[in-house]
Amino acid sequence: MRRVLAAALVVTAAGCSTAPAEPAADATTAPEQIAWGPCTDLKRPDGAPPARQDPSVRCGKLSVPLDYAKPDGDKLELALIKLPATDKGKRLGSMVFNFGGPGASGVDTLDQAGKMLATLRTRYDLISFDPRGVERSSGVRCGDSAELEEFTSLDTLPSNEETHRESEQANKQFAALCQQDSGKILPFVGTVNAARDMDRIRAAVGDPKLNYVGMSYGTQLGGVYATLFPRNVGRMVLDAPLDPTVSFEQRTLAQTRGFQQAYESFLRSCVKDGSCAVGKDVATANANVAKLMNDLAAKPLKVGNRQLTQGLASTGVAAALYSELTWPFLEQALGDTLKGRGQALMFLADSYTGRSESGTYSTQMTSFPAITCVDTAERPSEADLRRTEAAALKISPLFGSEGSGGLCRVWPVKGSNEARHVDATGSAPIVVVGGKGDPATPYEWAPRLTSQLKTATLVTYEGEGHGAYLSGSKCIRGLVDSYLLEGKVPGKGATCPAA
Structure with missing residues (x-):
């Protein structure tokens, strides 16, 4: 599920409505008061x-x-x-x-x-x-906090038939929870x-x-x-x-390029003064992050009573790339995690997924797919998703994914263009x-x-x-x-x- 809700990482959309374009009632009815x-x-x-x-x-x-x-x-x-x-x-x-x-x-x-x-x-x-x-x-609500914790923690690595099956099953379970809890809206x-x-x-x-x-x-x-x-x-x-x-595939590839370019800019900025906590030069820093992600996929890092998974770690990295102002904190978070301390990177991931310190979630990660999927009639095939993912992973092993199309493919509500x-x-x-x-x-x-x-x-x-x-x-x-x-x-x- 993490492959859709966090790897897509964004900010998408086009609209959908069940109503005619500009009803005359809006022009003649007295406005409601606030x-x-x-x-x-x-x-x-x-x-x-x-x-x-x-x-x-x-x-x-x-x-x-x-x-x-x-x-x-x-x-x-x-x-x-x-x-x-x-x-x-x-x-x-x-x-x-x-x-x-x-x-x-x-x-x-x-x-x-x-x-x-x-x-x-x-x-x-x-x-x-x-x-x-x-x-x-x-x-929009889709399950309880424990279920959202599980969804947002799922890994994106490795990409193979088994993870594809797991992803589709997680998507179906999540969509069913959304229909169960928020079907009316x-x-x-x-x-x-x-x-x-x-x-x-x-x-x-x-x-x-x-x-x-x-x-x-x-x-x-x-x-x-x-x-x-x-x-x-x-x-x-x-x-x-x-x-x-843009289509799901076009959006996913464009955003994957964007995050990869921002990540490379971050690495260049980090190493320019010779004191980067992630590595002495861009190649070393990039290799250290890649190894960290693979290590977390094999064995998550314990952070309090939680587990910093590869999925959460890559979400945390992406969250910090939204603003150049957070690059210093990203350097600290990655440096700490390389030393076995994952609190800061977990904090970055939580800031993106809308998880509070008490363990509850905002609707950010549930409203996002609900609006995205109803805002388009596009429903990608399995072949479309695999093609998109393969192309995205070539651009960036860290951020590449199938995008939002996987969840929208099984969404319980039809969309409109x-x-x-x-x-x-x-x-x-x-x-x-x-x-x-x-x-x-x-x-x-x-x-x-x-x-x-x-x-x-x-x-x-x-x-x-x-x-x-x-x-x-x-x-x-x-x-x-x-x-x-x-x-x-x-x-x-x-x-x-x-x-």
């Missing part, structure tokens, strides 16, 4: 409550149709969070954020990222939400329905236009929104963009930001999405890491803030150097 109040259940990445909470932060619920084809039928409550504008005299409205996934909690992430967004908060109420199927918004968690939810949020906060920042998967959500509701688009930024047209073709014709200008060193959403996807959206302008970031706006680049921050706060669209071909 009852804002104190936040009572915010969580840090480790699952613990925040040490100190800003009393001005508010949380709320918004009722939306479970099935937009039946607007008067069952309802779903979306969980929201608001950081009110600090300069109310110059307030421009609201700015909605989606930080990625699919499956990440916008409620928790906005609370954690608030200080980094202080400039935007001067003039906007900052708003985010747990999308349908995520955490507080009827989050599974057909309705697609990106098109989430985009409809965002228009309900826009209306509920009283904004005539949606101002929006989408990161990673959030770029897919933004592109779908701009396609469904082009006249409602305000100022929109899509950072670390996805190409919704409705949102794989985006076109924002008629919308206000959209700014797309792509990073040359992004491992999870490779740069090649940025110009593709820009072209598909018709009204978009591309900004290129030359640096490392997944996402540019929060990377520390003053150049990117300046261009994006100038657009969001003043409406100045970056010039054609705008490029920013590494931070």
Whole structure:
């Protein structure tokens, strides 16, 4: 199961919906109201409550149709969070954020990222939400914590007929648990329905236009929104963009290349001053990591009352490659593990899989496949999966896998390609930001999405890491803030150097 939930490592998606494109009811029905109040259940990445909470932060619920084809039928409550504008005299409205996934909690992430967004908060109420199927918004559940622990711990090495059979069996068991625990919501968690939810949020906060920042998967959500509701688009930024047209195989190979390139950049950075804890030079460091992974596949390393498996170790490595800022911690974690101490690498793996210190899991690893699999009609054959895996392993023995297609092949709900073709014709200008060193959403996807959206302008970031706006680049921050706060669209071909 680890082969799908963690080896795919990302941030995918295209949308699906069971409803027609833009129902007239949305335009004529009075918007639902959001009852804002104190936040009572915010969580840090480790699952613990925040040490100190800003009393001005508010949380709320918004009722939306479970099935937009039946607007008067069952309802779903979306969980929201608001950081009110600090300069109310110059307030421009609201700015909605989606930080990625699919499956990440916008409620928790906005609370954690608030200080980094202080400039935007001067003039906007900052708003985010747990999308349908995520955490507080009827989050998809698939078994208990012990079962998720087993799934996320499974190895990717070696790749042979036995592991393929084990993987497919684990996929079937996991899919059955998702159907058992969350079957009612599974057909309705697609990106098109989430985009409809965002228009309900826009209306509920009283904004005539949606101002929006989408990161990673959030770029897919933004592109779908701009396609469904082009006249409602305000100022929109899509950072670390996805190409919704790619197949499972294309996505898996592109992301495998991206993570391998980031890993090689990490190794070069680590050894340049001669004190790298992983090895004296790139070749030695790479060989040490490869041996470590093979050793863990043969015999996991005891960490407290848990086992650091090869699957968890490679997940931990990949998690640290999302940002150049975490490379020093990755060096420490690998160096410690080479000496028999796996706590730091286990911590990195847990940060990716959403495991708290108490052993419970967020819905990150369960919402991710639920949204991914319903967002496409593609269901790869066994031959497709083996071809994809073989090609990915040639690119990277560390990160190569069959990708998300293996789980979607046995998913209990049919998918749709409705949102794989985006076109924002008629919308206000959209700014797309792509990073040359992004491992999870490779740069090649940025110009593709820009072209598909018709009204978009591309900004290129030359640096490392997944996402540019929060990377520390003053150049990117300046261009994006100038657009969001003043409406100045970056010039054609705008490029920013590494931070």
